Amino acid sequence: xxxxxxxxxxxxxxxxxxxxxxxxxxxxxxxxxxxxxxxxxxxxxxxxxxxxxxxxxxxxxxxxxxxxxxxxxxxxxxxxxxxxxxxxxxxxxxxxxxxxxxxxxxxxxxxxxxxxxxxxxxxxxxxxxxxxxxxxxxxxxxxxxxxxxxxxxxxxxxxxxxxxxxxxxxxxxxxxxxxxxxxxxxxxxxxxxxxxxxxxxxxxxxxxxxxxxxxxxxxxxxxxxxxxxxxxxxxxxxxxxxxxxxxxxxxxxxxxxxxxxxxxxxxxxxxxxxxxxxxxxxxxx
Amino acid sequence: xxxxxxxxxxxxxxxxxxxxxxxxxxxxxxxxxxxxxxxxxxxxxxxxxxxxxxxxxxxxxxxxxxxxxxxxxxxxxxxxxxxxxxxxxxxxxxxxxxxxxxxxxxxxxxxxxxxxxxxxxxxxxxxxxxxxxxxxxxxxxxxxxxxxxxxxxxxxxxxxxxxxxxxxxxxx
Numbered sequence: 001x002x003x004x005x006x007x008x009x010x011x012x013x014x015x016x017x018x019x020x021x022x023x024x025x026x027x028x029x030x031x032x033x034x035x036x037x038x039x040x041x042x043x044x045x046x047x048x049x050x051x052x053x054x055x056x057x058x059x060x061x062x063x064x065x066x067x068x069x070x071x072x073x074x075x076x077x078x079x080x081x082x083x084x085x086x087x088x089x090x091x092x093x094x095x096x097x098x099x100x101x102x103x104x105x106x107x108x109x110x111x112x113x114x115x116x117x118x119x120x121x122x123x124x125x126x127x128x129x130x131x132x133x134x135x136x137x138x139x140x141x142x143x144x145x146x147x148x149x150x151x152x153x154x155x156x157x158x159x160x161x162x163x164x165x166x167x168x169x170x171x172x173x174x175x176x177x178x179x180x181x182x183x184x185x186x187x188x189x190x191x192x193x194x195x196x197x198x199x200x201x202x203x204x205x206x207x208x209x210x211x212x213x214x215x216x217x218x219x220x221x222x223x224x225x226x227x228x229x230x231x232x233x234x235x236x237x238x239x240x241x242x243x244x245x246x247x248x249x250x251x252x253x254x255x256x257x258x259x260x261x262x263x264x265x266x267x268x269x270x271x272x273x274x275x276x277x278x279x280x281x282x283x284x285x
Numbered sequence: 286x287x288x289x290x291x292x293x294x295x296x297x298x299x300x301x302x303x304x305x306x307x308x309x310x311x312x313x314x315x316x317x318x319x320x321x322x323x324x325x326x327x328x329x330x331x332x333x334x335x336x337x338x339x340x341x342x343x344x345x346x347x348x349x350x351x352x353x354x355x356x357x358x359x360x361x362x363x364x365x366x367x368x369x370x371x372x373x374x375x376x377x378x379x380x381x382x383x384x385x386x387x388x389x390x391x392x393x394x395x396x397x398x399x400x401x402x403x404x405x406x407x408x409x410x411x412x413x414x415x416x417x418x419x420x421x422x423x424x425x426x427x428x429x430x431x432x433x434x435x436x437x438x439x440x441x442x443x444x445x446x447x448x449x450x451x452x453x454x455x456x457x
Contacts, residue, residue, distance in 0.1 A: 009412035014443045040410040040451045045357065046402035048376050050383065054457060055376075058406070061455055106455075149358035154372075163363050189319040189358035196421060196430060197398035198323075201354075205319050234434060273441050 001126060003117075004071030005033035006062060008081035008226075009041050014234075015078070015226035017270025021255035022077050022119060024268045028134070028259070029127045033075060036066045042084040045193035056098070057105055059088035064108035073115040075122045077255070079225035080192075082118045083150040083158070089116060090157040118151060118160065119224050119255060120168040131175050136263040138177030143220050143257075144213035145169035147186050148228040163187070169254055173222060176261035183216045185209040190231040203238035206231045210239055214249055220278065221251045229253060234275045250278035293343045294335060303374045307367045308332040314361035314371055324351040328361050328371055331378075347385060352378045353392035397424040410451025415444055 003026075011019035026033050043058035062085060066074050076082040092099040093112040103110045117125070147166045152158065161168045164187060170180035188209060191202030210232055213221050223229045232239070233251040240246050251274065259269040271278050294305050308329070315327035326334065326349050334342040346352065355375040362370055382388050388396055401420035405413045418435070422428050438444040 009414075012411070012449070013414050013445055014438065016443060038451060038453060040454050041406040041412050043406070044402065044412070046399040046406075048357070049379050049399050050396075050403060051457075052376070052380060054403070054455075057455055057457075149356075149360070153359035153363055155363070187360075189356050189360065191319075192356045192358065193398070194356065194395065196418070197394040198354075199430075201320065201323060204322075234438075237433075273443065275437065275441075 001030060002032045002034050003122065003126070004066050004069075004074035004114075005035045006039055006042075006066070006074050006076045006081060006085070007035065008039075008076065008078040009044075010078050010080075010226035010230075014230055017273035018077055018226055018229070018253050018255065020268070020270035020273075021253055021259050021264075022075075024264050025123075025127070025255045025259045025262075028262055028264060029130060031122070031126050034069075034071065036062065036071065036074065037069060038065055042081045044080055044084065048084075055084075056088055056091060056102060059085045060092060060102045060110060061106055061108075063089055063092075063112075063114055064103070064106050064110050066114055067111055068108055071114070073117060075117050075119065077119045077224070079118065079148055079150040080227055082116065083153075086116050087154075087157055089114065120151075120172065121160065123172060123254075123258070124168065128172065128175065131172075131258065131262070134262040135176055137261055139173070139257055139261045140177045140179075141219040142179045142181055142217050143173050143222050144181050144183050144216060144218035145173060145186065145222045145254075146209065146213070146228060146232070146251075148223070148225045149187060149189050149192070150227075151224060152187060169222060169224060172254060173257065176258055178257070181213075181216050181218055183212055183218070185212045190228045192227050192231070195227070195231055195235065199235065199238055202231050202235050203242040206235055207239045207242040210236075210247055210249065211243055214247060218249060220257070221249060222254050222257055223251055224254050236276050248276065250274060250276050252278055292338050293340075294338055297335065297374065297377065301370070301373055301377045303370050303377075305332055305335040305369070305374070307369055308336065309367070311366060313364045313366065317360045317364050319358060319360065320354045320356055324354050325349050326351045328355075332369070332371070344387070346378060347382045347387040348389055350389045350392050352382060353389055353395045394425050394427065397421055400424065405448075406454075407457055409448040410454030411449055413445075413448035415446060416448060 048055035191205040256269040315329040
């Protein structure tokens, strides 16, 4: 089974383990991601903060390329890209004028019919029912599933999961043997794009998230967004300074956790790329 | 009212579809805003300032730190009983502040980062992280930023030295 694949910039650099583990997991379940050829940046936070036209044209170019290459469905693991592409397609589909203008600017047709799926949706659609039979090393740990903002909001556009207490990741983690904890920061902001310009803010916001997870007894935080991951993981020294303690809880991608449970190696899921070391989580049966 | 004095609220509504007068000041946006502590005006106060329709209040908003500290997490919109799209309003206000050159002085680094980001996308089509950081440092003279984390990123293969150049990228 083939599915279109938009890696986005983060998965090519700071979050390459997210790409590695997503691709390895897809392969293990017979799903073949087809990368959109010639893809470019979705514009991220910068575009919608500074330039209204770019906030639409940049993601629209990606959508048009995917359509041009005959793809009908694309997997977008980065929550920020998933959000920007979905918001753009929603805007284009709500205004015929905007769509024809954008299509003209890009000199490419835009049908607006592409299905844009985040990583949980792809897993639920193509992989989930085969997970139980494939689990060889149950992930028997207590975890805090952290969704962040961009995966579930705005609900009108994304129509994915619950707004305040989403469950999709929790349910997948339970399928591989984990205990998904109730906790208070599932969709609280990590500080997102302020990682470089206001690291102090990221330390405070991400610090609160990490602290709650630890206090509830979590042994790992599970994420599906490169910005969330790098803020909670790579910014740990700043978080530790803010909390005035040393916190050792690892922050893993959902694709890494499932990958380990179905027998992929630590290397195959890129576990050594994390800044905060993830100890042996998987338990051999 | 002369056309020049067209109500700020009406102008915002025609540009964004957001009607600031629907806000009845319940304060849920400010209560849920993760950045509230860092803001000069929390979101509900921004709404109130815009409702007063005075040039002075509008100018205060456009000079504020709040509009740049909004991380677009959408918590406010999620919880607003009137479903007022504050994140979209913030996007509009930021662009207004850029056009009117009223960017808050304490927010210059945030803007510098966004500009460096878009520069990277302009020149290569994708985000080139090493270039982004260099560009940001030139813009802010913040030479020490991430000096400790960059070598570890590089060793883990997370900081490619050379950019990938996308053919047919958007010209802007």
